[in-house]
Amino acid sequence: TLPEFMGKRFGPNTQTILAWYSLVKMLISWLSLGLFAGGFLVRQILGIPMWQSVTVLVSLAGLFAYTGGLKTVAKINIFQMILLIAVSAFLTFLGLSKIGGLSALAQQTPTSYWSLIRPASDPDYPWYAIALGYPVAAIAFFCTDQAMVQSVLGAKNLEQGQLGINFIAWLKILSLPLFILTGIICSVLFPGLKDPSLAYMTMVTNLFPTGLNGLVIVVLIAVLVGTIGSSLNSLSTVFTMDIYLKHIRPKANNQQITQIGRYTVIMGCLTSVFVALAIDQIKGLNLFDVFQSILGFIAPPLAVAFLMAVLWKRTNRAAINTILTLGALLSLGTGICYLWIFPKDVYTFWPHYLMLSFSLFVLLLLIGIGVSLLLPKSAYELAHQHMVEIKMDKPSNRVKIAWTILFVVMLLLYTVLK
Structure with missing residues (x-):
């Protein structure tokens, strides 16, 4: 895990701080947002209240995470991914068929709908906010x-592992034809x-044949349950390995580790319900x-913290701890x-949230650099600096080719859909 690195x-103090912040992040981002x-x-x-x-949903996902593990989560997520892609592709096909094809769709929509890069005057997604703000969230x-x-x-x-990441990047491109289109x-x-926010389900309920739309809804719910279950498993892993075993019970046996992991799943379920209701x-x-x-x-x-720790050897513990606290x-x-x-719809002085994210990133980066330059490394860092030297084999030819092709495709997409 990143806290362990x-x-x-x-x-150990930095590991503990990062572990707690990672728990907060997973609880809010993956778990509560997914929920x-x-x-x-x-x-x-169903027309029922949010609570x-x-x-x-969290009861189903909690049972899934409580009884399974990482291997179960990975296998089920692969199956759900294939189902979701198939459903979305079929939905796009039905929509295009009803309109009369891509050319008919283009004739009935403004030209701006087909551009990935919005003008700076766009109130919702100006290009500079996307270019500066999204990479911050993507890194984290x-x-x-x-x-x-x-x-x-x-x-x-x-x-x-490297080819797997490349495959994930290709899947991200599918969001263009399957979701944006x-x-x-x-x-x-x-x-x-x-x-x-109602667009996708409106398409499902109106375009799919009777009976099939019910199956599609079940698939979508299953995907969400799998995502929430995966988040609960990750939450349990970080708490158990980076907090419980490090600071609470270092000599815990396998039975005790499994038990505390399941207790963490239960607490994650309860907490995420309240956070999800707050998000609503x-x-x-x-x-x-x-x-x-939120991300x-x-x-x-x-x-x-990640960029400074990986890219700059001068980074010290004081800087990382300051950034994370x-x-x-x-x-x-x-x-x-x-x-x-002070919600934006009432208080209009706020800039775009992506620009706020980027501004916070720059401010924290400057603080981290300043602290690293002003304060020396601790005795622990000087004594253990040999432990963090990363020796990695060079990428294989298959990895280089895969990433080169991806880079060219992404460049073409942004050039054509500018």
Whole structure:
């Protein structure tokens, strides 16, 4: 885990701080946001209150994580991924067929709908906010999140791990034809839809044949339950390995470790219900912006700590601890003010949330550099600096070719859809 790496380099205090912050991050991002999305879906389908929706979902996911493990989570997630891609592809096909094809769709939509890069004057997604803000969340999300990296760390060898990450990048490209294109289709078929968060389920319930739409809904709920279960498993892993075994009971046997892991799953379920209900109270943002803004406020401390620890040898424990404590309070505090205390729909002085995330990232980076330059390394760091030297084999030719092809495809996509 990342806390374990940080602990070897900067000492046990840093490992503990990062482990707790990672727990908060996983609890809010993967677990509570996933639970909120699932509750939103179930509420839309069944018309029941949010608290009932999230309670049912977290109970199913908790049972899944309580009785399974990483291997079970990985296998089920692969199966669910294939189902979700198939369902989304079929939905896109049905929508295009009803409109009359891509050319007919293009004729009925504004030209701006087909551009990935929005002008700086765009109030929702200006290009500079996307270019500066998204990488901050991406670094924290894909490089430090235990729920993301645990499957990569479970690869048989380095090459398989690198190719696995490449495969994930290709899957991200599928969001263009399977989700963004579906949204454009929905704007033509259902122009009176007021809430864009309802677009996907509106398409499912209206385009799929009777009976099949019920199966699709079951698949979507199963995917969400699997995601929440994976998050609970990651939460349990970090608490058990980086806090319980390190500080509470270092000599715990396997039975005790398994038991505390299951208790952590139960506590994660209970806490995530309350956080999901709090997220439901956010006003003035659609479902997509709720997700991105919350991730954007969690990410800066982790992104700065990760980059400084990996890329700059001068980085010291004082800098990392400052970023993960004071920086976390600053970043999370700003997010709480933006989303709940002084919401943007009432207080219009706020800049775009992605620019806020980037500004926090730059501020914490400057603080980290300053502390590293002003304060010397601790005795622990000087005595253990040989333990963090990373020796890695060079990428194989297959890995180089895979990433080169991906780079070219991404460049073409942004060039064509600019």
